[in-house]
Amino acid sequence: MNYKNLSENFSSNGNLHEDLLNEIISVAYGDAELLTKIKIKNLAKRNKTVADTLQQYVVTAKSVSEIDLEKCPEELIKKVHLKTDGKIKEEKSFLFDFYSVFFAKPAISAAATAVLVFVIVLSSFFNDGINTSPYTQSELETAERQTKEAISIVSRIFAKTKTTLENEVLAQKVSDPINRGINTINELFIQGGENEKVN
């Protein structure tokens, strides 16, 4: 629709075109798109018929929006309970509260959950930042090198100890005395055998 040429918005009998009227109604009831709202409001500034029509519909729309739902009488609920022979229990429970919170306003529940998850993720992210090492990279490399050196020293000491144990302690201090003791016993057995033959 051409909004610049005002005469095109009216039929030959001076009434508003159907499309324009529909758009005016949508604007008045608040469900028109933003662009349509701007166009109609601009048009209303330049044309009294459009302005008047819009105003009339706005007044009605406002009155309509003020109409509330009629309240359901509580006795109807009680009558239904009687009709079902008291099978329906009335008392509230935790489960009822749970349903009320999560299903009555699912969008709010989802938003609250999203915010909670976001806060948890954010807090864990910041905690990671706090717990990072206070040492620099070069200090860490130096420490690693020193640790390796210390381990290699210990390793060398262990190797030397093993060699000493095998070559000196076991061979000289343990094996030799045992061998000498066994030889002495053998000699004693041999001498004993010779003495029996003589007798």
Add this chain to the structure above:
Amino acid sequence: MSIKDTKYQFLIKQYKHNIYSYALYMLKNKMDADDVTQEVFIRIWQNIGSFNILAAKTWILKTTHNLCIDYLRKRTSAMSKELSIDDELENFISTDKSEHNPYLTTHVKMMSNKIKDTVKELPENLRSVFILYEIHGYKYKEISSALNIPINSVKVYLLRARKKLQEAMKNYELQEFV
């Protein structure tokens, strides 16, 4: 309290006013609206285990609408004997509104009552769409699936209802002015 009771209580708490209000506007009669509301409550209880609670809104709306249509079809000449909504609703509205909206002016009250009367006089298809969209705040899609009509028809019916309402209000204001 079982899960069935909990679901039932939750749905009644959520939708009792919607059910009753829709029935009252559609049937224009408090007694019939009471009957339909009770029938819907019973059907909710009977079917509570078979439907998804997140899809319950549409199911309840569809059930209420279908029951209202059944009631409207069953009506005969005995209709004139029925208690008019006007007397019942006038009292109901006047006491209820004045308690909750002390600043409501007489003019707005009159406008509001006139709109309610006009809405009640709309053709059945326009009336149901108008009530559900404007008073109950349902979306086009919900109305479409509940009333089993295309979304475009919902939009067209709503537009026609708004125009008819406007015409009625224009005539009313002219009468007031005279």
